[in-house]
Amino acid sequence: MEQGQLSWVANFIWGIADDVLRDLYVRGKYRDVILPMTVLRRLDAVLEPTKQAVLDMKVSLDKARRRALARLREGLDLQWTPAKSRDELHER
Numbered sequence: 001m002e003q004g005q006l007s008w009v010a011n012f013i014w015g016i017a018d019d020v021l022r023d024l025y026v027r028g029k030y031r032d033v034i035l036p037m038t039v040l041r042r043l044d045a046v047l048e049p050t051k052q053a054v055l056d057m058k059v060s061l062d063k064a065r066r067r068a069l070a071r072l073r074e075g076l077d078l079q080w081t082p083a084k085s086r087d088e089l090h091e092r
Contacts, residue, residue, distance in 0.1 A: 013038070014030070014034075017030045017033075021033060
């Protein structure tokens with residue numbers, strides 16, 4: 001990216017900050033908001049091609065976790081009885 005184009009993008013971002021964040025944050029604190037939001041947006045853009053695959057994997061793992069918990073509940077007595085003391089807990 002050329003220096004002129006980079007300056008234009010930076011000025012554009014700071015201009016939005018002035019318009020949107022003017023009364024919400026002290027002017028010196030804009031960078032505390034803008035930088036994290038810029039990084040998050042960049043990560044979102046970089047990860048966009050794999051987003052659907054990640055969401056599908058999450059659904060699959062959630063289903064597997066629910067099945068595993070159901071099997072555990074069927075085979076185990078899940079009633080909790082607290083230990084009488086910390087020493088008794090370490091003995092187990």
